[in-house]
Amino acid sequence: MLVPRFMLKKVAALLALMVVWSSSAPMVESAIGVNWGSLSFHRLKPSTVVDLLKDNKIQKVKLFDADPDSLRALKGSGIQVMVGIPNEMLTLLSSSAAASDLWVRQNISSYMGKGGVDIRYIAVGNEPFLTSYSGQFESYVLPAMQNLQQSLTKVNLAGYVKLVVPCNADAYESSLPSQGAFRPDLMQIMTPLVSFLNSNGSPFVVNIYPFLSLYENSDFPQDYAFFEGTTHAITDGANVYSNAFDGNLDTLVAALSKLGYPQMPIVIGEIGWPTDGAIGADLSAAKVFNQGLINHVLSNKGTPLRPGSPPMDIYLFSLLDEGAKSTLPGNFERHWGIFSFDGQAKYALNLGLGNRLLKNARNVEYLPSRWCVANPSRDLSDVANHMKLACSYADCTTLNYGGSCNGIGMKGNISYAFNSYYQTQMQNSQSCDFDGLGMVTFLDPSVGDCRFVVGVTDTSAASQPYRNWFIVWFLILLGVWVLFMI
Known part of the structure; x- marks a missing residue:
């Protein structure tokens, strides 16, 4: 039987993509990644940041949007990428398959292929179930995921790019880890959502912040937030918890088990410790926490409910300080980076990726020393x-x-x-x-640990305003395109 020429072209293109994808098939071992946020008054060139990632052998990065400059810089880097969709876009993507198709084509498939960006995950929203949002995004998450899954199928990426929903740890609760359960108001959402994740081979992504537990609760035992041992261990039946991370993670494990998914893979989407802006947020504490976390995870010890099975991946929050972030949660929000805004390491940290110490960003161009x-x-x-x-x-x-x-x-x-x-x-x-x-x-006025910064010249003018306008213009474009299609 003769095959039409246009079909031969499609088959050839599909085979080429399959070769590219199979050569870098997803791995299952635990790995350390980072969150790369862009809400800065002094935003380094994306190419400088990608070089920083490569110099430090960081092979996984999580973005909070689909910033084209960042994605272009990541082309050919070999770094595995999680692309984010802001909560504000969920309404449109949940209501329009055409808008979902356009978003996937413009922000995912157009960057992939040989020599492109290795996109492994799409984060659908960012902590959309936070109690502080009062449910405003909840009803849009699953419909948006369903549309996006169909869109990925249309471009033959559904088996490679996985959809996930980064959740805050306030999505579940308990007095003891073994009694963990999702919030009652989320049960009608979590049951089909977790089923969707499972059926598509996606992990459950959760953000865990022991620092916030300590910051928000004066009765929280400080040593329980770290990994150096504690006098406030929690006994849960035969299990003993000596740090907040394991206790929090097993609370999620118990919650997933109650839904019938005791072995669902878990990824830590955000975790870290700030270095400034609050009592307890300092260089010493951040180093002790992050190094303890990395050592704990890479030891493969796991948790009492999952011995020998640590999370798939952990994305440190964050790569760089972001001086334009909202300070509503606290002044520390602008100081989570393991590097300062200009890509200079704040403290010695062994990521377990081959380098014993962090390497600074290269060829950063500063403004004059004044x-x-x-x-x-x-x-x-x-x-x-x-x-x-x-x-x-x-x-x-x-x-x-x-x-x-x-x-x-x-x-x-x-x-x-x-x-x-x-x-x-x-x-x-x-x-x-x-x-x-x-x-x-022309004399540096810095005093002790108080650094008076000098800005950088190799900056893209993108910060909070850029990011907001990027989202606004994309939404406008989607809306116009959908109306045209109708």
Whole structure:
């Protein structure tokens, strides 16, 4: 029987893609990855960040959107990628198969193939079941996943790219790990959602933050948050828990077991410890926590309910500090990075990936070594409004209680605020005026652990505004395209 030429072309293309995918088939061993967020006033070039990942032998990265600059930089890198879909896009993707098809074509299949991006997961929303969201995204998650799964099938990627839903640990609850169960208000959603994940070979992705447990509860035993042993171990029948991570993870295991999926693979989508912005958020604690976590996971010890079976993957939160993040949860939100905003390692950390220590970003281009500080010859008694303005556009979180710059005095606070704004404005001379209260200096005003930053020049202007406009314009494009198709 003769085969039409157009069919031969389709078969050939499919075979070529199968060869590419089979050569890098998903592995099942545990691995350490990182979250790469982009909400920064000083955003490094994506190519610089990808080089940083490769130099540190980091083979897995999780993105919070489908930023085209980041995806282009990841082409040919061999790094496995989880692409995120913001919660705000779930409504449209859940209601329109055409919008889902377009999103997959533009953000997934167009980047894949030989020499492309190795996309392994699509994160459908980010913690969409948080109690603080009051259920506004809950009804859209599963319909969006169903549409996206069909869209992946249409481009022959359904067997390779897995859909997941990063959940916060507040999705389940219990007094003891063995009694873990999903929140009652989520049961009608979690039952079909977990079934969907299981039927498509997807893991359950959860974000676990022992730091937040310690930060939000003054009665939480501090040593239980780490991996160095505790005097507050939790006994649960025959099982004893000496750290919050194992206890939290087994609570999820118990919750999944109650739904009939005791062996479902689990991925830790976010976990880490901040280095500034709150009491207990410092370099020493972050190093002890992250190194303890890595050693614990790579030991393959597992947990009492899953001995010898640690999570599939763990994505540290995060790769870089993000100075433009919301501080609503706390000032520490801008200081989760194992690297500072300019890709410089904050502390010694062995990721277990071949390098004993973190390697700094290479070839970072900084602005000139100059800073904006308070003018010592001027009366600074009426500077409150200027500081408020500066800190509304820049990051001043280290000045607050618990921050590394909290004790530098009034003039130091003013100088820090002025300089933070000055650097975000790429050292524009007018941005250091402040009605004559500011002046430019070539002497580094940093004091002890309080670092007065200098901005970078190899930056893309993308930060919070860029990310928001990227989402807005994509939604507009989707809407127009769907209307046209109808």
